[in-house]
Amino acid sequence: MKISMLEEQGYTHIDCWCDACRISVWVPFVMIRSRRPRLELGQMTIAELALRMRCSRCGGRPTKCREARQSDAPGYQSRYSYPKG
Ligand SMILES: [Zn+2]
Known part of the structure; x- marks a missing residue:
């Protein structure tokens, strides 16, 4: 599923986990x-975005990524760098 479709369903974040x-x-x-305006984010899937995280x-690469809603956010500060590209 494309991220644009996830956004229509109320998803606002990518949630990544680093096993290491x-x-x-x-x-x-x-x-x-806003950081990567040239990235066709809406046309990507979570799996494709995960490869750039x-x-x-x-x-290292995060081992697991999933879509997440604002209401699920635990209030972590971002520790991942932004996707390349
Ligand atoms: Zn790590």
């Missing part, structure tokens, strides 16, 4: 858009 650091990080789609602590 054991941290979970939420990045709002709007923040990715990196953990800013260890530099």
